[in-house]
Amino acid sequence: MKNKDDRKGNVAKLRKRAEEVFRRKEAQSPKTGPAQKPGEVRRTLQELSVHQIELEMQNDELCRAQAELDSARARYFELYDLAPVGYLVVSEKGLILEANLTAAALLGAVRGTLAKRPFTRFISREDQDSYYLHRKLLFRIGAPQVCELRLLKKDGTIFWARLEATVAQDADGAPVCRVAISDISERKKAEAALRASEERYSAVANNSNDAICILDTRGRFQWVNERMLELGGHSREEYSAADSFLKFIAPESLEAVKANFGKFVSGLTFEPRLGFSVIRADGQKRLCESYSTGFRDKQGRLNLVVTISDITDQQRLEAQLRQSQKMETVGLLAGGIAHDFNNILTAIKCYAEFVQKDLPEKDPKLKDTWEILNSVDRAIVLTRQLLAFSRRQIMALQVVDINGLIGNMTNMLRRIIGEEAKLETRLFAAPCQALVDPGQMEQVIMNLAVNARDAMPGGGVITLATSIVNPPEEFFALRPELARGPLVCLKISDTGCGIAPENKARIFEPFFTSKAQGKGTGLGLSTVFGIIKQSKGEIEVESEPGKGTAFKIYLPFVEGAVNKDKDKDKDKEALVKSHETVLLVEDEESLRRLGERILRGAGYKPLVAMDGASALKLMEERGEPVDLLLTDVVMPGMSGRELARELARRKLAGRVLYMSGYTEEAIVKHGVLETGIAFIYKPFTVDAVTRKVREVLDGPAEAAKA
Structure with missing residues (x-):
């Protein structure tokens, strides 16, 4: 009704405007023809003119309205059909009711074919559940919803899309879903590339x-x-x-x-x-x-x-290297000194024994000879400690159970450490087997136990503990000289005064001691260090002032039967007089004279040479073999080993007995004698050398090879 009244009002206004236009035209037009027309005709013409003007104005209005409508349609086409995003109207059941051209292009379909088709046909299988939840939430809550999923084009191409959906009503009031679709494939690619870049960076940084x-x-x-x-x-x-x-x-x-x-x-x-x-x-x-x-x-x-x-481990390794180089240098010096000392001590000891044997039983000078021999023995211990530190001892390696070794020493250790200190043992349940020289290993335990006792003047606890450990690779990386695999760990700890930080780095150096004057030589720990190193082990110390000290010794664990201690050879009542010919080769003149006297006194026929060249010349002139070659190992020019091999090649010496003050690689590999090598260690006694010569001559030739 209202619209009808509005139309009547518009017509009246239009009529009024047309009449005003007619009157203006009539007033402006020249009056021709008769001055007056008949009234009826005049009114009719007036009505027709007004009506014509009215029609013209209506036509103008219609043209303007059509232009506005065309413009609106063009804007709508640009805004809706050609929009940069796709628009869909989807029913509550999920059917496409309307789509713009952009949506049709995104889906790769003709717009006309989309009507009444389920929108889910264009959603990838992997994202169907996501879309179902999205649509369900939209219609239940009524608030705008956004989701990102993969859509399928008609040709099967997949692309990533962002759906922004709102709820509306159609002309009949039924709820519908208006969906804006944006292609976000490029963004997803950029995000994936960014993630890959971040993952690569993270992988590099985290690894x-x-x-x-x-x-x-x-x-x-x-x-x-x-x-x-x-x-x-x-x-x-x-x-x-x-x-x-x-x-x-x-x-x-x-x-x-x-x-x-x-x-x-x-x-x-x-x-x-x-x-x-x-x-x-x-x-x-x-x-x-x-x-x-x-x-x-x-x-x-x-x-x-x-x-x-x-760089903690790097610094530690560098410190270990510097310490090792320093110890090696000092060791070479100590070994060289010990070698020369052994030659001197051999002469002193043997000549003192000659004097002792020649003196009557009641002679007061016998006491002097005993003092000389006792002093020589102390000097021998000192040189052996130097050799142990310099890792130039000859070792009689055996498979030894460290548990058993400690068990055999317990009573002796308790006597040595006294009643003020308590000795505890915590031995591993299984045998802790290692390849060591049992005598030297006993010396290691003894030295460390005595040191622990001295660190506890007021009493305390000394603990000897063993275990078998399987350290990780990082452990061996810090101890490159230690063989990888299971290790026997011997820990000797005390509850004493501990070691001052400034002394900790020097405790294994020879002649270094923190004890009072006359309380120690400074060779105990250096001897321990050398023995363990020569046994292919490692020794470490943990200590803080006032909190005690713990020495940890690591030795490679070995399988196999444990060697049983053999009864030592008992001294014979009298030495057997001999008659064989012995070639003695020694570059020290005093030892040559000494050796000749010992051999001759035992009944042998000695031939003497000062070096390898003179020995070869002597044997060539002799023209027949000797029963035994007794030679020093280290000599100027030709070594004792080279001489022995040359004489064996010429069939001029069937058996060889080597003698030396320290190990030489010529006959010893890493401190262990080669199989079939006969050897006597300097300094020796008169009885020791005569017994050894007799043993070699009476034994199999393959046990005294060149």
Whole structure:
């Protein structure tokens, strides 16, 4: 009704406007023809003219309205059909009711074919459930919903799309879903590429051997890699919650690190490389070296990326190398001195024995000879300690159960350490077998037990513990000379005064001692060190002042039967007089004279030469073989081994007895005699050398080869 009244009002207005136009035209037009027309005709003409004008105006209005409608249709086409996103109207049942051209193009279909088709036909199988939940939530809540899923074109091509949906009503009031579809394939590709790049960066950063972190200008952690978590022993959350990285720095490094970071924050030149110590979560201190560089993030904020290397183990290995080189140098010196001393001591001991045998039983000078021999014996012990330190002893290696060795020594150790100290043993349940010289291993245990006793003047507890361990690869990386595999661990600990830090690095050096004057020679621990090293083991010390000391010895565990101690040869009542010919080769003149006298006194026929060349010449002139070659190993020019082989080749010596003051690679490999080698160690006694010569001559030839 209202629309009808509006139309009547518009017609009246139009009529009125037409009449006004007619009157203006009539007033302007010249009056021609008759002055007056008949009234009826005049009124008719007037009505027709007004009506004509009215029609013209209506036509103008219609043309203008048509132009506006065409413009609106063009705008609608551009805004809807040619929109940069696709638009769909979908029924509550999921059928497509309407689609713009962009939606049809996105789906690869003709728009006319989309009507009444289920929208789910264009959704990939993997995302059907996601779309179902999206649509269900939309109609249940009524609020706009957004989801991202994969759509299928008509030809099967898949692309990523973003759906933005709202609920509306159609002309009949039924609920429908209006959906805007955006192709986000390129964005998804960029996101995937970014993720791949981040994953690659993360993989590189997290698999780096170095710890990496990013700090802001307040010193707060922005990011840490996996190695950083391992280095500090803290979780990622602990780093993120920390108000400053400085809380993880060791006190002795704090001032330098804080000052350097302050320079970075202030824009001053800072030190990119810095050494410092950190405190791990477990309280352990690690020595580190860092390289830092500043950068600005996307928001323009200044950050510092820090790469941290844990150099604790490297520093330890370098210190071990320096110590090993120093010990090797000192060892060479000690070994050389011991070799010369052994030659001198051999002469002193044997000549003192000659004097002793020649003196009457009641002669007061016998006491003097005993003093000489006792002093020589002490000097021999000293040189053997030097040789042990320099790893130039000859070792009689056997498979020994360390548990059994300790068990056999327990009573003796208790007597030695006295009543003030308590001795405890904690032996592993299974045999702890190692390839060692049992006599030297006893000396190791004895020396360490005596040291432990001396560290507890007021009494305490000495503990001997054994175990079989299977250390990880990192353990062997720090001890490159130790054979990989199971190890026998012997731990000798005390509750004494401990070792001062400044002395800890020097305790294995020969003649170094922290004991009072006259209380020690400084060779006990150096002897232990040399024996363990020559046994292919490692020895380490853990100690703090006031908290006692623990020595840990690691030896390669070996399988096989344990060697039983054999009864030592008993001295014979009298030496058997001999008659064989012996070629003695010795470059020390005093020892040549001594050896000749001993051999002759035992009934042998000695031939004497000062070196290999003169020995060969002597044998060539003799023209027949000798029964035994008794030769020093180390001589100028031709060595004793070379001489023996040459005489054997010429069939001029069937048996060989070597003598030396320390090990030589000519006859000894890593401190162990080659099989079939006969050897006597300097310094020896008169009886010892005569018995050994007799033993070699009476034994099989293959046990005294060249």
